[in-house]
Amino acid sequence: MSSEPEQKLEQKQDLSSTEREEVHSWSYRRRVAPRSRSIATKSLSREEIQVGATLALDDAEPTSRPRTRGDCRYGPRPCPWVSCRHHLYLDVNPRTGTLKINFPHLDLSDMPETCALDAADRGGLTLDTIGQLMNLTRERVRQMERVALLGARCTAVENRLDRDRGQ
Numbered sequence: 001m002s003s004e005p006e007q008k009l010e011q012k013q014d015l016s017s018t019e020r021e022e023v024h025s026w027s028y029r030r031r032v033a034p035r036s037r038s039i040a041t042k043s044l045s046r047e048e049i050q051v052g053a054t055l056a057l058d059d060a061e062p063t064s065r066p067r068t069r070g071d072c073r074y075g076p077r078p079c080p081w082v083s084c085r086h087h088l089y090l091d092v093n094p095r096t097g098t099l100k101i102n103f104p105h106l107d108l109s110d111m112p113e114t115c116a117l118d119a120a121d122r123g124g125l126t127l128d129t130i131g132q133l134m135n136l137t138r139e140r141v142r143q144m145e146r147v148a149l150l151g152a153r154c155t156a157v158e159n160r161l162d163r164d165r166g167q
Helices: 004-014 017-028 046-058 116-122 127-134 138-165
Strands: 037-039 090-092 099-101
Touching: 116 127, 127 138
Parallel strands: none
Antiparallel strands: 037 099, 090 099
């Protein structure tokens, strides 16, 4: 009698190569949406930068951008303020200036959720739900959560040490 791993190996060998590829791609496939796209500002030509600046000036609205959560909580949805740091459509790396378009296949009006603060207000989100909102895998969200919790823990310990020292 063969062991369980040997039986599984025999079953895989019985499949044709196309069936094996089909099973492999189905079982390991997690991402539903296309990958996000990054645009390095260094790679943009002068003409592209000028066109972008012209478009930004043409699209400027006379209304002012909300400054606090209270100003935007009941604002229009989908949120038109893509430059807001809590907007889910676009991320900007503050160190390099690289733009990351999280949902290159969607128009802003087609996004189911555009504000991370709206999602946070609902509370109780799973890693899968957060991954879908940010176009990331569940594992990447878990890694980011772990780093954030470690950072918060270190800050709390430092604050407690400072308080104990009387600073």
